[in-house]
Amino acid sequence: MAAYLLKRILLIFPTLFGIMLFSFVIIQFAPGGPVERMIAELMGHSSSVVSRMGGGGGDGVSGAAAGAQLGGGAADAVASKYRGAQGLDPKFIKELEKQYGFDKPAHERFFLMMKNYLTFDFGKSYFRDVSVMELIKEKLPVSISLGLWMTLLTYLISIPLGIRKAVNDGTPFDSWTSGVLVIGYAIPGFLFAVLLLILFAGSAFVQWFPSRGLFSDNWDELSFFGKIVDYAWHLTLPLIAMAVGSFTAMTFLTKNSFLDEIRKQYVVAARAKGLAENQVLYGHVFRNAMLLIIAGFPAAFIGAFFSGALLIETIFSLDGLGLLSFESIEKRDYPVVFASLFIFSLVGLVVGIISDFVYTLVDPRIDFETREV
Numbered sequence: 001m002a003a004y005l006l007k008r009i010l011l012i013f014p015t016l017f018g019i020m021l022f023s024f025v026i027i028q029f030a031p032g033g034p035v036e037r038m039i040a041e042l043m044g045h046s047s048s049v050v051s052r053m054g055g056g057g058g059d060g061v062s063g064a065a066a067g068a069q070l071g072g073g074a075a076d077a078v079a080s081k082y083r084g085a086q087g088l089d090p091k092f093i094k095e096l097e098k099q100y101g102f103d104k105p106a107h108e109r110f111f112l113m114m115k116n117y118l119t120f121d122f123g124k125s126y127f128r129d130v131s132v133m134e135l136i137k138e139k140l141p142v143s144i145s146l147g148l149w150m151t152l153l154t155y156l157i158s159i160p161l162g163i164r165k166a167v168n169d170g171t172p173f174d175s176w177t178s179g180v181l182v183i184g185y186a187i188p189g190f191l192f193a194v195l196l197l198i199l200f201a202g203s204a205f206v207q208w209f210p211s212r213g214l215f216s217d218n219w220d221e222l223s224f225f226g227k228i229v230d231y232a233w234h235l236t237l238p239l240i241a242m243a244v245g246s247f248t249a250m251t252f253l254t255k256n257s258f259l260d261e262i263r264k265q266y267v268v269a270a271r272a273k274g275l276a277e278n279q280v281l282y283g284h285v286f287r288n289a290m291l292l293i294i295a296g297f298p299a300a301f302i303g304a305f306f307s308g309a310l311l312i313e314t315i316f317s318l319d320g321l322g323l324l325s326f327e328s329i330e331k332r333d334y335p336v337v338f339a340s341l342f343i344f345s346l347v348g349l350v351v352g353i354i355s356d357f358v359y360t361l362v363d364p365r366i367d368f369e370t371r372e373v
Contacts, residue, residue, distance in 0.1 A: 005356075005357065012350070016342065016345055016346060016349070019341070019345045020110075020113075020114060020117075020338065020341070020342060020345075023338070023341055024110050024113075024338070028106055030332075113338065117338075117339075122136075122335060122339035122342075123335045123339075124335065125333055125335055125336050126331075126333045126334065126335060126336075127331055127333050132335050132336050132339045133339075135336060136324075136340070136343065139320050139321045139323075140320075141214065142214055142319060142321070143320040143322065145231075145235060146235075146238060146313075146318070146320065150242050150243055150246070153239060153243050154246045154247060155250065155293075157251075158247050158251040159254050159293065161247075161254075162250070162251045162252070162254025162257075163255075163258055165254075166254070167277075169255075169259060178252075181248040184244045184245060184247060185245045185249070187244060187245065188245075189244065189245055189312065190311035190312070190315060192240075192241050193238070193312055194315060196209075196237045196240060196241055197237070197315065201237060209233065209234075209236055210233065210234050213234060213318070214231070214318060215230060215234060216230050237316065238316045238318060241312055241315075242312050250293070257289040257290070257293065258281075258285060260289070261285045261288050262285060266284065267280060267284060270283075291359065294355060294358050294359055310322035310323060310325075324336065324340070325337065328340065
C-alpha cells in the first residue's frame with residue numbers, strides 16, 4: 001500500500017501540470033481578456049478608472065499617464081490588436097500589457113506561473129488591490145462551512161436511511177421515503193433556497209432565520225457558546241437548500257449496495273449460524289456495502305466544497321470560493337481563476353488518495369499495489 005500511495009502522490013505533479021496546461025491553452029483563445037476589459041472601462045468610464053489606476057502599485061499605469069493617453073489624441077492613435085482600443089496611444093496599450101504580464105510570450109507566462117504555484121505564490125488579483133492568497137483566505141471559511149457540513153450532513157442522514165430502506169425493502173416505509181426523496185431531488189436547490197427565504201427569513205411569514213451572511217453583526221460580543229449557536233443559526237437554511245437534493249443519490253446508492261450484499265451467500269450463512277440481524281448487518285454487510293459509498297466520497301466532497309454552492313452563496317449573500325471563482329471568470333481575473341483551479345484540482349487529487357487509503361481500512365483484503373496506477 002505504501003508503494004501505491006507513493007506512486008499516487010508522485011502522479012499529482014504531472015496531473016496538475018496537465019490540467020493547468022490544458023486550461024491555460026483554452027484561456028488563450030477566449031475572447032475578451034483583462035486588457036480588453038480595462039480598455040473598455042477606460043473608454044466608457046475614463047475618469048473613474050484613471051483615478052483608480054492612479055492609486056495602483058508601482059508597476060501599474062499612473063493616473064497622470066492614463067489621463068494623458070485619454071486626452072483625445074485621435075491623430076496619434078494607430079491600429080491595435082485589441083478591440084475598442086482606437087483613440088489610445090500604443091505606448092499606453094504596452095503599459096497595460098506589461099501591467100498584466102502580457103508583454104511576455106504565452107509559454108513563458110505559463111512556466112513562470114507554474115514555478116510560482118509550486119511555492120503557492122498566486123500573485124495579485126488584476127482588479128482587486130490584494131493578493132490572490134488573501135482573497136482565498138478571506139472566502140475560505142464560507143466554503144469550508146458549506147462543504148464540510150453539507151458532506152457530513154448528507155452522509156449522516158443518507159447512510160442510516162439507506163440501510164433502513166434496504167432492510168425494509170418493498171414496505172410502505174420504503175415506498176413513501178422514496179417518494180419524498182425523488183420529490184426533493186426534483187426541486188432545484190436554488191428554487192428551494194428562495195422558498196426557504198420567503199417562508200422562514202422574510203417579513204411575509206416568519207423571521208426565524210437570518211437571510212444573509214455567516215455571522216451576526218455582534219459576533220465579537222458573543223460568548224463561545226453564543227458564537228456556536230449564531231454560526232449554526234446562519235447555516236441552517238443554506239445547508240437545507242444544498243442538501244435537499246443530495247440525500248437522494250446517496251440514500252439510493254446505500255440502499256442498493258446493502259441489498260446487493262444482503263442477497264449474497266455469506267449473509268445467508270451468517271444468519272444460519274444464528275447471528276442477530278444487527279450483527280449480520282453491521283458486522284459483515286456494512287464493511288462490504290460501504291466500499292461504493294467511500295468510492296463516491298471524493299466527488300461528493302469536491303462538489304459540495306467548491307462547485308455546488310455558487311447559487312446558494314448568491315441567494316444567501318455568502319461570499320465564498322464559488323462566488324469568487326464565478327466573478328473572476330466573468331471579469332477575466334486570470335490570477336484568481338488559475339489559483340482557484342490549481343487549489344480545486346490539488347484538493348481533489350489529495351482527497352482521491354485519502355479515499356483509496358480509507359478503502360484499505362474498511363476492507364484490508366483490497367491491495368492497490370497489485371493493479372496498475
